[in-house]
Amino acid sequence: MLSPSFRPALYRHEDRMTRSHSLARILGPLALCLGLLNAFAAQAEEPHITFDTPVIEPMPYAVPDFVAEGGGAGDAAHNIARVVADDLTGTGLFREIPSGAYISGIASFDAPVAYADWQAINAQVLITGAVQASGNKLVVKFRLFDVASGAPLGDGLQFAGSAKSWRRMAHKVADAAYSRITGEGGYFDSRVVFVSESGPKDARQKRLAVMDYDGANVQYLTDSKAIVLAPRFSPTGDRILYTSYASGFPRVNLMNTANLSTQVLDEQPGSMTFAPRFAPDGHTVVFSLEKDGNSDIYTLNVDSGALIQLTDAPSIETAPSFSPDGSQIVFESDRSGAQQIYIMPAAGGEPTRLSSGKGKYGTPVWSPRGDYIAFTKIGDGRFYIGVIRPDGTDERLLTASFLDEGPTWAPNGRVIMFTRESEGAAGSATLYSVDISGRNLHQVTTPGAASDPAWSPLLP
Amino acid sequence: MNRGLLISGIGHLSLILWALLGGLFTWNTETPQMQAVSVSMVTSSELDAMQSAAPKVSDTAPAPTEQPAATEAPKPAAKPETPKPKPAKPAPKPQTPKPEVPKPDATLPQPTPKPKPVEKPAAASDPTPDPLPTPDPAPETAPAEPLPLTSDTPQPVPMPPTDKPPAPRPADRIAETPVDPTTQPNLADTPTPQQSDTPSPDAKPAPPQPAAAPQETATQVTPDVAPPPDNTTQLAPRSSPRPASRPKGIGKPAPDATPTATAQPDAQASNSASANQSTADQAAIDAALAAATASDSTASATTAPDSQASQAGSGGTGDQALGAALNSGEIDNLRHVIGPLWNIGSLSTEASQITVTMRVKLGPDQKVLSVEMVDFNGGSQAAAQQAFEAAKRAVYRGAQKGLSLQSDKYDTWKSMLFTFDTSKGRLR
Missing domain, CATH: 1.10.8 (Helicase, Ruva Protein; domain 3)
Known part of the structure; x- marks a missing residue:
């Protein structure tokens, strides 16, 4: 501390020194305590860094050919891996790393993963799988790996089915991978019913067809003798509602997809029914019924046949769609002088106008998640597909063209499919899909012209 | 100044010498050698014969692999729809037809003047005429087949999880080849590329x-x-x-x-x-x-962390970068390395709106020891887990690239809090 050599012979020196001594004597331990406290505080306080500019781009992933375990599984192992890759890449959220870039392959399903090799090619997720074939049966198993952290992403899964259903098993694998990575449900193992069109525009023939969501496995449900429109799947996917002109007037028909038997719903003479859609309970159908020159919205209990009128206005009310919880119905009406979108309680009641922008709005469809309502908008001579919140906010237009119409939601509420028709006498209708972010617009492959798509729920 | 002149002179001199002697003015005028490819001549008759022998490509067959499924299915209820032959012609229609009645979609195209895009309303709006008189050659009557949705379709059934994945050893290939020399076991650990990428000398820069x-x-x-x-x-x-x-x-x-x-x-x-x-x-x-x-x-x-924390934070991008002893340059470097690797493009709409805070623990070699989610806001737990994993991937990948942290500050950065805030880049 203070050495005696510092002692000068000045007045008040002694007092000052004693004061200094006492001060140092007090401050020393105090400072020591403070230092220790600071040390503890520093250990408790960690550097805290905030990252606030995320990158939004497809995630690179690798899916080598699945391992064929047992003879006869080679083709299936390759094809299943390809379908999985097509599914994931088709979402626009993932980017497949071509197999030519692979440093190492997957020789055995249970072999350890050489993470360094996959990190080197910038793969962030690796999907490995194996296919066992025994007779007419296939067993497909797969695993997901987070390449960056060098750890599996969840548990592996396996599916068993007949060799004929290899595509569905591939879609199942893709659904599981998609769900595990993105956190939302998949939609690959689903089907789409649509109107297949053929012939010239002035004599177009239409029939119902159904296909996998990606355009594979097209099957026709009706012949081309009667015009058919607006098919809609039931919540369980085992029935289809559609409008048929077989009688010369539009009538709502109900088809059982197991045996293709059909029945006409509410066949009242002198009326026309159209624009049907199932309620979430699967027992109630909501549709438009035109009688005496006025069309309103009705519900019909398929089991009991009870018919209930929900709207009663001199205007045209049509295109009803239930909310996922079944409590509300969104529909289209021109009661204001132009087509707009309205919401009313499922049991009927005073509707609330939803759309407020310029132009006309129609064909509203409630998202399976309930967060958005998709619609067709007409404005400035162009057609748009858009979405809007059920409270009327956050309206966004996703597409625009000469004619876009008739949106339908994927089972996970992330993707919308719709009809796009090209201009001119030679123009034809095609199916397109788009992510609700407005990205990843692409055409869905169909054998010919197609319109009026309706997505099925995820298959069991 | 003399030194500058000297350096300049040397530079110019070496440039002149290089220009003179280095072949600058002696361009290689040799043209590259041509590669010859042998071609066999085929006569037109031979070509015709080859073309006729070649298998014809059918223009149909949308999906060859699924064809068997379609053909296998019997055609029991082939035409359930045909019973009403054509009663539509007479069409006793009592009610006045409304123009837009047929279908909601039908009302949409009407306003547009020039296009007549949707003729389905046209066909539908006039109830009397029968729109399907002429059978087109192309579509044969519907080969309606039962849908495979319900009963007999082989449903893939989820099975219980397969046996546990093997312990993820780094890479057999790498371990086998150069590692084994017993003299330096450390080399076996270091061959991973990130080791070479993170040159951070451990104790040398101290002086x-x-x-x-x-x-x-x-x-x-x-x-x-x-x-x-x-x-x-x-x-x-x-x-x-x-x-x-x-x-x-x-x-x-x-x-x-x-x-x-x-x-x-x-x-x-x-x-x-x-x-x-x-x-x-x-x-x-x-x-x-x-x-x-x-x-x-x-x-x-x-002694400084409190004051330093705020000042280091202000040196960053303006948010709470409370690096205890990390200066703003080091914090910016972490942002620079990890930030571009944080990809939320594959997240769900909900997960892409969640802000996640995680604690990252690093080893002395700057490799990630553990990452745990500390907090999140903006969504559900499940979605937060996805957001956390996306951020975690960025941290791991950044650590693989090299974080360039000073090794003598290990006590400071061995445990850090990272917040990944999605508010500026949200998907909707």
Whole structure:
């Protein structure tokens, strides 16, 4: 501390020194305590860094050919891996790393993963799988790996089915991978019913067809003798509602997809029914019924046949769609002088106008998640597909063209499919899909012209 | 200046020499050799024969692999729809047809003047005419087949999880090849590329940094503290061994400067000698305080964290970057390395709106030891897990690239909090 050599012979020196001594004597331990406290505080306080500019781009992933375990599984192992890759890449959220870039392959399903090799090619997720074939049966198993952290992403899964259903098993694998990575449900193992069109525009023939969501496995449900429109799947996917002109007037028909038997719903003479859609309970159908020159919205209990009128206005009310919880119905009406979108309680009641922008709005469809309502908008001579919140906010237009119409939601509420028709006498209708972010617009492959798509729920 | 001229002269001279002797003016005029490809001649008759022998490509068959499924299915209920042959023609229609009645979609195209895009409304709007008289050649009557949705379709059934994945060993290939020489086991651990990418020398850069730190403090302090013995000048560097604490360096002289500033009035009041004495006393007290606070090795680094935290944060992008002893450059470097790797493009709409805070623990080799989610807001737990994994991938990948952290600050960065805030890049 203070050495005696510092002692000068000045007045008040002694007092000052004693004061200094006492001060140092007090401050020393105090400072020591403070230092220790600071040390503890520093250990408790960690550097805290905030990252606030995320990158939004497809995630690179690798899916080598699945391992064929047992003879006869080679083709299936390759094809299943390809379908999985097509599914994931088709979402626009993932980017497949071509197999030519692979440093190492997957020789055995249970072999350890050489993470360094996959990190080197910038793969962030690796999907490995194996296919066992025994007779007419296939067993497909797969695993997901987070390449960056060098750890599996969840548990592996396996599916068993007949060799004929290899595509569905591939879609199942893709659904599981998609769900595990993105956190939302998949939609690959689903089907789409649509109107297949053929012939010239002035004599177009239409029939119902159904296909996998990606355009594979097209099957026709009706012949081309009667015009058919607006098919809609039931919540369980085992029935289809559609409008048929077989009688010369539009009538709502109900088809059982197991045996293709059909029945006409509410066949009242002198009326026309159209624009049907199932309620979430699967027992109630909501549709438009035109009688005496006025069309309103009705519900019909398929089991009991009870018919209930929900709207009663001199205007045209049509295109009803239930909310996922079944409590509300969104529909289209021109009661204001132009087509707009309205919401009313499922049991009927005073509707609330939803759309407020310029132009006309129609064909509203409630998202399976309930967060958005998709619609067709007409404005400035162009057609748009858009979405809007059920409270009327956050309206966004996703597409625009000469004619876009008739949106339908994927089972996970992330993707919308719709009809796009090209201009001119030679123009034809095609199916397109788009992510609700407005990205990843692409055409869905169909054998010919197609319109009026309706997505099925995820298959069991 | 002479040195500059000398360097310039040498540079110009070497450039001239290179131009003269280095082949600048002797372009290689040799043309590359051509590669010859042998071609066999085929006569037209042979070509025709080959073409006729080639298998024909059918224009149909949308999906060959699924064809068997379609053909296998029997055609029991082939035409359930046909029963009503054509009653539509007479069409007793009593009710007045409304123009837009047929279908909601039908109302949409009407407003557009020129296009007649949707003729389905056209066909539908006039109830009387039968729209399907002419069977087109192409579509044969519907080969309606039962849908495979319900009964007999082989449903893929989820099975219980397969056996546990094997322990993820890094890479057989890598371990087998060069690693085994027993002389240096460390080499077996280091061959991963990130080791070479993170050159951070562990203990070497220490000498230059302390030299930089005291210099800053010394320039401000020395004029005032000149009279006291040189012990103080030795103490100052000891208490601030790292330059990382720039705020600390700034804060450090302040206590030294303030006593001298307060000593000045004393000196004016009495004697300069007494002033020196008083400053000496104050310096001695301060030295005691400094010794007490510096008694702990970490204490020196902790004297600044509070002030430094805020200042380092302000040196970043303006948010709460509370690096205890990480300077703004190091924080920016972490952002620069990890930020571009944080990809939320594959997240769900909900997960892409969640802000996640995680604790990242690093080893001395700057590899990730563990990452745990500390907090999240903006969505459900399940969605937060996805958002967390996306952020975690960025951290791991960044660590693989190299975080360039100073090894002697390991105590500081061995555990850090990272917040990944999606508010600026949200998907909708």
